[in-house]
Amino acid sequence: MKFQIRFADQIVGLFIILAMMSIVFILVMMGINQRWFAKDYKYTSSFKTGNGLSVGMPIKLKGFQIGSVDKINLLADNSVEINFHIFDTYIEKVRKNSILELSISPIGIGGGGMLFHPGKSTELIPELSSIPSTDFEEGKKLIAKELVNIPPRDDTIVNIINDISPLLRSTNDTMESLALLLDTTTSTITGEAEGPIADIIEEVSIMITMLSNSITEAMTAANTILSDSTVITGDMKVITARMKDTEGLLTHLLNPKGTIAKLLDDDNELYIELYAIIEEAANTAAELTSFVNYINTTQPQISELLEGSREAIVKGKDVLEGLSNNPLLRGGITAVTEQPTTFKSYEEEEF
Amino acid sequence: MHNIYLNNITLIKNERKILSEVNVHFPKGKTSVIIGPSGCGKSTLLKVAAALIPIDSGNIFVGDKNLFKMSPVDLLEFRKNSSFVFQDAALWANKSVYQNMSLPLKLHYPNMENDIHDNKILEMLRLVGYTDSINLIPAALSNGERKMVSLARALINSPELIYMDNPLVLVDPSVAKKIKKLIMDIHNSNATIIANFSSPELIKKIADFLIVMKDGKIVETGDIESILNSKNPNTAIIISSLINHS
Amino acid sequence: MLGKLGRWLINHIKALLYGLGFFFQIIKATFGFIKNGRVGRKVLTMQILFTGVQALNNISLIAVALGAVIIIQGVGILPQFGQGDLIYPILITIITRELGPMLCAFIIIARSGTAITTEIGSNVVNHEIEAYIATGVNPLSYIAVPRFIGVTLSLLLLNFYFNFFGLIGSYFITQFIYPIQAAEYFHKILYNLHLDDIVSSIIKSLVFGVIISVVSIYYGFQVEQSSTEIPQMTIKAVGTAFVLCILADALIVLIYYT
Numbered sequence: 001m002k003f004q005i006r007f008a009d010q011i012v013g014l015f016i017i018l019a020m021m022s023i024v025f026i027l028v029m030m031g032i033n034q035r036w037f038a039k040d041y042k043y044t045s046s047f048k049t050g051n052g053l054s055v056g057m058p059i060k061l062k063g064f065q066i067g068s069v070d071k072i073n074l075l076a077d078n079s080v081e082i083n084f085h086i087f088d089t090y091i092e093k094v095r096k097n098s099i100l101e102l103s104i105s106p107i108g109i110g111g112g113g114m115l116f117h118p119g120k121s122t123e124l125i126p127e128l129s130s131i132p133s134t135d136f137e138e139g140k141k142l143i144a145k146e147l148v149n150i151p152p153r154d155d156t157i158v159n160i161i162n163d164i165s166p167l168l169r170s171t172n173d174t175m176e177s178l179a180l181l182l183d184t185t186t187s188t189i190t191g192e193a194e195g196p197i198a199d200i201i202e203e204v205s206i207m208i209t210m211l212s213n214s215i216t217e218a219m220t221a222a223n224t225i226l227s228d229s230t231v232i233t234g235d236m237k238v239i240t241a242r243m244k245d246t247e248g249l250l251t252h253l254l255n256p257k258g259t260i261a262k263l264l265d266d267d268n269e270l271y272i273e274l275y276a277i278i279e280e281a282a283n284t285a286a287e288l289t290s291f292v293n294y295i296n297t298t299q300p301q302i303s304e305l306l307e308g309s310r311e312a313i314v315k316g317k318d319v320l321e322g323l324s325n326n327p328l329l330r331g332g333i334t335a336v337t338e339q340p341t342t343f344k345s346y347e348e349e350e351f
Numbered sequence: 352m353h354n355i356y357l358n359n360i361t362l363i364k365n366e367r368k369i370l371s372e373v374n375v376h377f378p379k380g381k382t383s384v385i386i387g388p389s390g391c392g393k394s395t396l397l398k399v400a401a402a403l404i405p406i407d408s409g410n411i412f413v414g415d416k417n418l419f420k421m422s423p424v425d426l427l428e429f430r431k432n433s434s435f436v437f438q439d440a441a442l443w444a445n446k447s448v449y450q451n452m453s454l455p456l457k458l459h460y461p462n463m464e465n466d467i468h469d470n471k472i473l474e475m476l477r478l479v480g481y482t483d484s485i486n487l488i489p490a491a492l493s494n495g496e497r498k499m500v501s502l503a504r505a506l507i508n509s510p511e512l513i514y515m516d517n518p519l520v521l522v523d524p525s526v527a528k529k530i531k532k533l534i535m536d537i538h539n540s541n542a543t544i545i546a547n548f549s550s551p552e553l554i555k556k557i558a559d560f561l562i563v564m565k566d567g568k569i570v571e572t573g574d575i576e577s578i579l580n581s582k583n584p585n586t587a588i589i590i591s592s593l594i595n596h597s
Numbered sequence: 598m599l600g601k602l603g604r605w606l607i608n609h610i611k612a613l614l615y616g617l618g619f620f621f622q623i624i625k626a627t628f629g630f631i632k633n634g635r636v637g638r639k640v641l642t643m644q645i646l647f648t649g650v651q652a653l654n655n656i657s658l659i660a661v662a663l664g665a666v667i668i669i670q671g672v673g674i675l676p677q678f679g680q681g682d683l684i685y686p687i688l689i690t691i692i693t694r695e696l697g698p699m700l701c702a703f704i705i706i707a708r709s710g711t712a713i714t715t716e717i718g719s720n721v722v723n724h725e726i727e728a729y730i731a732t733g734v735n736p737l738s739y740i741a742v743p744r745f746i747g748v749t750l751s752l753l754l755l756n757f758y759f760n761f762f763g764l765i766g767s768y769f770i771t772q773f774i775y776p777i778q779a780a781e782y783f784h785k786i787l788y789n790l791h792l793d794d795i796v797s798s799i800i801k802s803l804v805f806g807v808i809i810s811v812v813s814i815y816y817g818f819q820v821e822q823s824s825t826e827i828p829q830m831t832i833k834a835v836g837t838a839f840v841l842c843i844l845a846d847a848l849i850v851l852i853y854y855t
Binding site: 398401402403404426427430431433434435437439441442443444445454455458459504514 | 716719720723724725727728729730731732733734
């Protein structure tokens with residue numbers, strides 16, 4: 001005590017200096033961390049909806065934060081404009097044809113974010129320009145034209161859906177052409193349409209060769225898809241089984257007395273919804289398997305192709321619709337009538 | 352220092368009039384002593400005359416200057432030339448004897464050299480008869496020593512006007528003797544003294560001017576002869592009780 | 598009854614106006630002190646020593662313990678909801694913005710507020726204030742202002758220490774229970790700490806400092822004659838300071854965040 005009073009001036013001086021130093025240290029570190037002294041480059045972009053967007057949201061490139069969202073505005077045409085900035089250290093990534101993508105996790109909790117995909121051009125985009133987003137055509141076109149560096153997705157479900165989409169589209173196109181051809185042939189045979197039958201038959205012949213090639217090509221992808229989707233179906237079944245398991249983690253978390261349920265207090269809605277989503281996903285995958293099996297079986301029976309194609313058109317459309325309405329992406333699948341396959345696969349055939 | 356005038360002073364505390372329309376003047380260079388029965392407001396009048404406590408109405412003049420309307424510079428000058436000796440010493444408890452003495456000096460003579468400053472403190476303490484350590488705090492001193500230091504503190508700036516509130520209360524005879532001698536010396540140095548003494552002997556020896564009080568009012572004022580021979584029955588009773596008490 | 602109520606109201610309004618007048622006198626005297634406060638400088642130093650330096654061990658202990666508890670609880674619970682990073686805003690809200698200034702204020706009320714009221718009260722009873730006046734020392738400049746500046750400044754500085762110990766010191770304590778990567782922790786703390794939080798914290802500690810010092814000094818001078826008044830005035834000072842600090846906190850939050 002005597003010591004303190006004797007050296008009061010020095011002790012108080014030290015007390016004040018250390019306090020000032022601590023606050024200055026914190027402020028300087030804050031400045032460095034929050035980039036107070038660094039220049040940021042400002043840009044704008046547009047999205048269809050403000051869902052999933054938030055002020056301060058980080059903009060990431062390959063897992064690195066390269067900027068963040070400053071402002072979100074609803075425009076007169078009901079589109080959403082965002083103002084964002086890119087850190088000066090990453091400004092060379094903002095090249096022409098760059099796009100923004102708002103990625104939302106399929107499960108809905110976490111994992112989403114604003115992704116920046118740099119353009120393949122070497123030219124930089126000037127500050128205050130608008131950078132297109134994948135929500136609009138401009139962004140999609142840049143991807144289609146392969147002008148954007150988009151990294152491969154590490155999400156298996158997304159990968160498969162991406163692989164299937166072009167295949168299904170091409171199959172659908174072929175089937176639709178075949179249907180048209182079939183109709184024309186039928187009307188010609190029944191005398192409803194005029195025209196040289198030989199020409200039509202020749203056309204059918206060309207078409208069938210084309211389809212044969214197309215299907216052979218599709219087979220490779222289809223086999224991969226088949227194995228992948230079988231695995232997924234299996235996984236889905238396991239998940240579904242686990243969800244049903246009364247001792248399981250999900251049940252524990254989601255049961256009405258569980259932690260989450262208590263917090264949410266929503267009469268088990270989340271549980272039911274989540275269960276339905278996974279079950280529907282399993283159904284879709286099962287359907288996909290049967291569809292691919294179906295495609296498999298059609299190849300050797302060229303003579304039956306025209307008949308089968310008609311069914312395939314319907315089936316293909318259903319699956320397309322099912323996939324586009326996939327609950328993981330959107331909501332629900334319309335009820336489909338079971339379409340039994342009439343042909344067997346190679347494996348089941350006796351040689 | 353000038354004459355001190357108190358005009359129509361009224362002081363009310365807890366709805367009780369402590370001082371009631373007091374009009375009195377304390378002549379310059381004289382020793383004025385306030386006498387009266389216990390609780391009549393002598394100490395209060397002394398503190399009011401020194402402007403230490405606020406009043407409800409009235410004015411105090413130092414010469415022709417109103418003490419309540421003085422500029423800070425004039426007020427500081429008045430304080431430099433006056434001092435107050437309290438009945439209970441009123442030393443600053445958190446300061447040592449040295450610091451108690453040093454504060455008035457430093458305040459009024461900020462540029463005084465340290466040697467002169469310290470010598471003056473030691474000299475003044477020696478004058479009042481204080482011989483103990485200057486680093487002791489008031490709580491470590493006896494009543495007599497506190498009174499001595501209090502007097503030394505009051506005299507350190509060589510004031511022309513000294514207020515004294517019963518400086519001989521609670522001191523043993525040997526200390527009282529020293530203090531009495533000191534008061535006599537101050538009286539002989541032509542300083543103005545305004546005091547409240549309980550010692551008739553001291554009153555008789557040094558009082559030039561007496562103020563007789565009763566129940567917060569002035570009964571009579573005048574030189575010691577006229578008061579001792581006063582025909583006023585109140586004054587007579589007060590004088591007789593003072594003499595009998597002694 | 599109505600008369601009594603009227604008198605009560607008038608007395609309270611008078612007391613409030615007197616208190617405000619007292620506050621402005623202190624502010625006025627503070628400028629004088631800053632300009633020419635040579636005599637009272639030592640009193641100011643001692644006040645910072647008693648209020649700031651000697652309270653530092655209490656403040657740092659509470660800050661470290663509070664910070665560590667928040668981190669340990671947060672790290673245990675928040676990741677279960679996928680909101681592990683929420684620990685940083687929570688820590689900042691509690692340590693910097695809300696509880697830090699308030700806890701420092703409460704400790705200062707308990708330590709220094711009571712001491713100031715008691716000391717000034719006993720100065721009054723022992724006629725020491727009158728002795729100051731008689732000497733030519735203005736009690737407001739010499740007694741009130743150094744305590745006013747000392748307490749306000751000490752509270753501000755203690756708040757800096759509270760933040761430092763609460764945000765940084767607590768990390769090291771947490772390491773014994775829940776090891777967190779230092780780089781990650783400090784980066785996220787500093788990223789989530791905004792200038793707004795610090796400014797709000799500074800405003801709060803300054804306002805609380807002013808309230809505590811003025812209230813304690815005011816009640817000290819309210820003692821008139823008897824030593825039995827001292828504890829009564831000390832209790833009043835503590836109660837009033839608590840209430841005013843909480844009201845001021847609510848007011849600052851309302852103004853600042855609306």
